[in-house]
Amino acid sequence: xxxxxxxxxxxxxxxxxMEELVVSQSEPLLVSQSVDVDDLRHLLHCLVREDCAHSxxxxxxxxxxxxxxxxxxxxxxxxxxxxxxRRGDDMEMVAASxxxxxxxxxxxxxxxxxxxxxxxxxxxxxxxxxxxxxxxRLEYCKAQLGDxxxxxxxxxxxxxxxxxxxxxxxxxxxxFAHLGIEELTVAGEVRPVGxxxxxxxxxxxRMRTALAGDDAxxxxxxxxxxxxxxxAGDVRNLGSVVKDSFDEARACGWFEKRDPREIERVLxxxxxxxxxxxxxGRSTG
Ligand SMILES: CC(C)(COP(=O)(O)OP(=O)(O)OC[C@H]1O[C@@H](n2cnc3c(N)ncnc32)[C@H](O)[C@@H]1OP(=O)(O)O)[C@@H](O)C(=O)NCCC(=O)NCCS
Numbered sequence: 001x002x003x004x005x006x007x008x009x010x011x012x013x014x015x016x017x018m019e020e021l022v023v024s025q026s027e028p029l030l031v032s033q034s035v036d037v038d039d040l041r042h043l044l045h046c047l048v049r050e051d052c053a054h055s056x057x058x059x060x061x062x063x064x065x066x067x068x069x070x071x072x073x074x075x076x077x078x079x080x081x082x083x084x085x086r087r088g089d090d091m092e093m094v095a096a097s098x099x100x101x102x103x104x105x106x107x108x109x110x111x112x113x114x115x116x117x118x119x120x121x122x123x124x125x126x127x128x129x130x131x132x133x134x135x136x137r138l139e140y141c142k143a144q145l146g147d148x149x150x151x152x153x154x155x156x157x158x159x160x161x162x163x164x165x166x167x168x169x170x171x172x173x174x175x176f177a178h179l180g181i182e183e184l185t186v187a188g189e190v191r192p193v194g195x196x197x198x199x200x201x202x203x204x205x206r207m208r209t210a211l212a213g214d215d216a217x218x219x220x221x222x223x224x225x226x227x228x229x230x231x232a233g234d235v236r237n238l239g240s241v242v243k244d245s246f247d248e249a250r251a252c253g254w255f256e257k258r259d260p261r262e263i264e265r266v267l268x269x270x271x272x273x274x275x276x277x278x279x280x281g282r283s284t285g
Contacts, residue, residue, distance in 0.1 A: 027085055029094060029132055035065055035082045039093045047119055048187075053157040054119055057187045076100045076107075076114070081140075083133060085124075094129055095120045099137050101144065103153065103272055109265045111150035111203070113141040118161070130160065135170050138198075150203040150262075153269070155182055155193040162194055166234070174198055174231030179239040180275035195273055197238070197266075199230055207262045210255070219248035223263075239270035239278055 035043075041062070047054055048061045059071050065080070072078035078100040084091040098117035102110075115137045120129055141149055154176060156162040165176040176196035184193045199207075204227055211224050223245040229235045246263055249255065270278050 027127075029129070029136075030084045030086065030091065031136060032082050032084065033079060035080075035093070035096070037064070039082070040065055040068070043093065043096055043119065043121065046122060050122075052119075053184055053186045053191045053193065054117065055184070055186060056117060056119070058185075072098065072100075072117075074105075076102050076104050079140075080117070081133075081136065083129070083136075093121060094124045095133050097133050097137060099140055101141075103269060107269070107272055109150075109268065111145060111148045112153065112265075112269055113145070113149065113151075114153045115141075116155065131164050131168060131170070134164060134168060135173075138170065138173055147202060149200050150265070151200065151269070152176075152198045153179075153273075154196045154198075155184065156196055157184070157191055157193045162196070165196055165198075174201065177230040177232075177238045178236045179270060179273075180237050180278060182273045182275055192276070195239070195270075195275055197230075197269075199227075199266075201231075203262065204230065207266070210258045210260055210263060211249075213258075217249065217252055217254065219245045219252070220254055223249060239267075239275050243267055243270070243278065 044056060044059070044061045044063065048057050056068070059068060063071075069078070069080060072080070078098050080096065080098050082093060083095040083097075084093055086092075096117065096119050097115070100114040100116065103112060103114055115134070118130065118133055120133070138152060141152055154161070154165055156165060166178070168175065176198045179195040179197050182193050182195045184191050207227055208224060211220050211227075216224070223242060226235065226238060226241045226245065230238055235241075242263065246260070246267065250260065
């Protein structure tokens, strides 16, 4: 593969090539939406042999990129990204990952992206590449959606991922807040997964508009506080906190003259994941 031919056109403000994703060892990553047949086979074989919660274990060890994309897109609109380092004239695959611009094909609200499927090849682990793969995907979401980006979701079963996303240190990006727990079935086994969400400051601002005003009851104060803390990275079970306070605020008439729709979208997202034990009365679609 020649980088000039297949390197992905980057999001605005992200440079291609050596400067694009520089890690601590100064080893640049290149990114592509295509993958060599042998690289993909090798990746899938590694992945199915490993006791990890990666959903491509459900896809299996054989299959082409087109088949994998079709498998992903039956569930939701997804782009796949493959990351490489240069080795002389060759490229060596470091990682694969995905970005979906919806939670499910049927989820009705735009602006809620999902990052998933990150797999770093075993020989490249422990070198800090996860943060770079995360950053690339966040910038991609921002470049695709601009101001329409409301939030970005990640499910994290591995401590290494939750550690990074709650303390990523990426300039210009809030941290991910813990929404609750979701369950993922991988290779026939159900595993609890931490559900996290990063809210854009603009979206948080719009939610807070619905909470502005004097004489707010304690539930509204609680809701404001929860949203304020959502980018601090140390909040737990934000989904339930928002839901309980929101239900109380609605019951006491707070939203009779205010627009609750942005907060309702978040609750709809939580119920559609679905978070374990979370029921906002909607179907999980
Ligand atoms: C989970 C995964 C993507 C993380 O990538 P990685 O290369 O191992 O991790 P990184 O080197 O980027 O480090 C990420 C964090 O984990 C920590 N870490 C790295 N290796 C570690 C280890 N062996 N033990 C404990 N922590 C470790 C790092 O210190 C870093 O945290 P910090 O930035 O706060 O210091 C990778 O291990 C993987 O692909 N695993 C298999 C597939 C999988 O489980 N994918 C996720 C589910 S979809």
